[in-house]
Amino acid sequence: MSSDALFAALASPARRRLLELLLREGDQPAGRLAERFDMSRPSVSEHLKVLRDAGLVAEARRGRERHYRLEAEPLMSLRDWLSPYERFWRERLAALGTILDEMPSTMDEKDDD
Amino acid sequence: MSSDALFAALASPARRRLLELLLREGDQPAGRLAERFDMSRPSVSEHLKVLRDAGLVAEARRGRERHYRLEAEPLMSLRDWLSPYERFWRERLAALGTILDEMPSTMDEKDDD
DNA sequence: TTGATAGGTAGGATATTTCCTACGTATAGT
DNA sequence: ACTATACGTAGGAAATATCCTACCTATCAA
Known part of the structure; x- marks a missing residue:
């Protein structure tokens, strides 16, 4: 509970x-x-x-x-707790992708990490 | 980390x-x-x-x-931590389903809790 | 500059967690 | 019945967490 x-x-x-x-x-x-x-x-x-x-x-x-x-089983309620945060995370990722798409294509440098 | x-x-x-x-x-x-x-x-x-x-x-x-x-983002590592337990949970559920399938069909009583 | 606002940090009281060494209880083997 | 094994519980020491009331710094507004 x-x-x-x-x-x-x-x-x-x-x-x-x-x-x-x-x-x-x-x-x-x-x-x-x-x-x-x-x-x-x-x-x-x-x-x-x-x-x-x-x-x-x-x-x-x-x-x-x-x-x-x-x-x-109780861990499955943890998963439920987590899921709105996962949605939030994915939306942020998607937004980041959009921003990158709208960037001038002259900005293609290598990135390492 | x-x-x-x-x-x-x-x-x-x-x-x-x-x-x-x-x-x-x-x-x-x-x-x-x-x-x-x-x-x-x-x-x-x-x-x-x-x-x-x-x-x-x-x-x-x-x-x-x-x-x-x-x-x-750190919560996504929590999701990763969780996933093997989720797999475990699903396997147990599947096993339970198999057992129920193999039960004599005469055992259909109502269960309340 | 002076005063008010936003918010972090210090120091400390109290509660909780974490770990220990006894010790108690139940089962297994003889 | 006696001894050994498996494992929980009691009581307490020490570390950590949680909360408080000052108190300090930085910004805004006059």
Whole structure:
């Protein structure tokens, strides 16, 4: 409902890395995820909690392990949030193109970057 | 370059609101933006600084005013960040569709939630 | 030049985040 | 039943974020 939790969850590099690991390597138990981090296991566990609260991951208990899986749905609301900005961006690009089209053609120099 | 500053900038509701104001109402001087907030003008000014540092807004000095405008380009890197998750999301949706297709057709009950 | 306006910066109080080391709970294996 | 493993939670230290009230600078207008 509130996108605040979503944006806040994504603000931490550690949490974005967790999402990326789940995306690229699939579901994993918490411990296996934690191994990859320089930080303590409980800290990773807390980051997982933030992601859980934001609906970005879900856990499934398998024996004494807890397997986490990516839940991408909330990210689709991020895409929705983004889209008017994308429209804005495209309009600016289009306007820039028009300006360039209207420029004297004698201005053809090489541009490198 | 680093997306950390971008995500961090978007983490604050006040800053997202600033972006939205610039998107929907166009360029505005800092003071006019600040009027809309419950917080003090210097606080808004600091939020604008964070947005500036993230490349999300640019200022143009006009007399004693500073007009801010939206710079949507960094948000396009957010879209890029998002896209693999969107692909993931679509694949899950497709998989769900397949499962539903393979279900016995006798299972058509109403579901409410 | 003097005064008013626009808006940034400094310093500080308070809240929040991030990380840690214990510690608790549940499951698996013996 | 006992021990080890997996993993969360508690409590707290330290860093960072958020907000405030001064305060400073630059421009405009008389």
